[in-house]
Amino acid sequence: MKTFAVTGATGTQGGALAHLLIDRGHHVRALTRSVDSPAVQALRARGAEIAYADFTDAVSLEIAFKGTDSVFLMTTPFGTDTATEVRQGRTTVDAAARAGVEHVVFSSVAHADRETGVPHFDSKFQIERHLVASGLSWTILGPAKFMDNFATGYAARMLAAGDFALPLAADRSIALICAADIAGMAALALTDPQRLAGKRIDIAGEETTSLAMADAFTAAIGHQVTFRSTPPEESRAWGDDLYKMFRYFDTVGLDVDASGLRRAYPEVGWHTFADWLATRTW
DSSP states (O other), rough: OEEEEEETTSSSHHHHHHHHHHTTHHHHHESOOOSSHHHHHHHTTTOOEEEETTTTOHHHHHHHHHOOEEEEEEETTTTSSSHHHHHHHHHHHHHHHHHTTTTEEEEEOGGGGGGGOOHHHHHHHHHHHHHHHHHEEEEEEEOOOEGGGGGGGHHHHHHHHEEEEESSSSOEEEEEOOOOHHHHHHHHHHSHHHHHEEEEEEEOEEEEEEEHHHHHHHHHHOOOOOOOOOOGGGGGOOHHHHHHHHHHHHHTTTTOOOOOOOOGGGOOOOOOHHHHHHSSSO
C-alpha cells in the first residue's frame, strides 16, 4: 500500500483530500503543526497517520516526507505574504526531493501561468516553476474560484440576509470549483501519477454568472437572494491582492474548460454550482 502525504490536512482542500483517500482505503500521512486540533483528532480516529511538519522548518518536512510515495502540496499567502508563500513552497518541494518522494501534486490556482498580475496567482506560479525544475515527477492543478468560500464567514451572513454582492458584472461568467472536486482530481493524480505526470491542468466544475448564482442560492436557501454588483473600489477593503483578483475576473475573466474536464476525467464526479449547493445545509 502506498502512503500519501497531505499538507494542509486540517484545511478545506487538504482535509477533503485526506478524507477522500481514507474513504478509498489509502494510507494517509496528514502533515500539520497542530497535532492535537479537533480536525487532526478526527483524521486520527479514521486511521490517518499524523506527522508534525512546519513549512518554515525544512528538517521537519523532510522527516515527515520520509517513507511516503507521493505528496499533495498546497500553499497560501493569507496570514503571511506572497514572499513567505514562495519561500515555504520552495522549501517544501526541496524537502520532498531530499526525502525521495516519487511524485508531487501541487494545488496552484487557475490562470496562474498567464501573468495575471494578481499577487497570489503570481506567487503560486513561482512555486510551479520551482517544482518543474526540481527533477521530481509532478502534476499541477489550478483550481478556479472556490464555491466553498460562499458557505463561510461574511459571505454566508450576507446570503442569510438575502444579499449576494461581488465586484463583478452581473453577466460576467466565472469558473467555479468545490473542494470535493479538487480532492477528486488530486486523488486521481496521486493514485495514477503516470496518467497525469508532467501536466498542468486548470480545473472547475462549471462556468456561470453571478446572476445565475443568485437564482441558485434562492432555490437552495429558500428565500430571495439578490445579486448586487458593487463598485470595484469597494473591494480594496479586502486588500490589494483580492482587489486585483476581482479586477482580473471582471476585465479578463476566469475561464476553464469544465466540459472538457468532465469528458477527460469522468471519475472525478464533477459538481455544478447547483450540485454543490445541494450538498450543503442552508
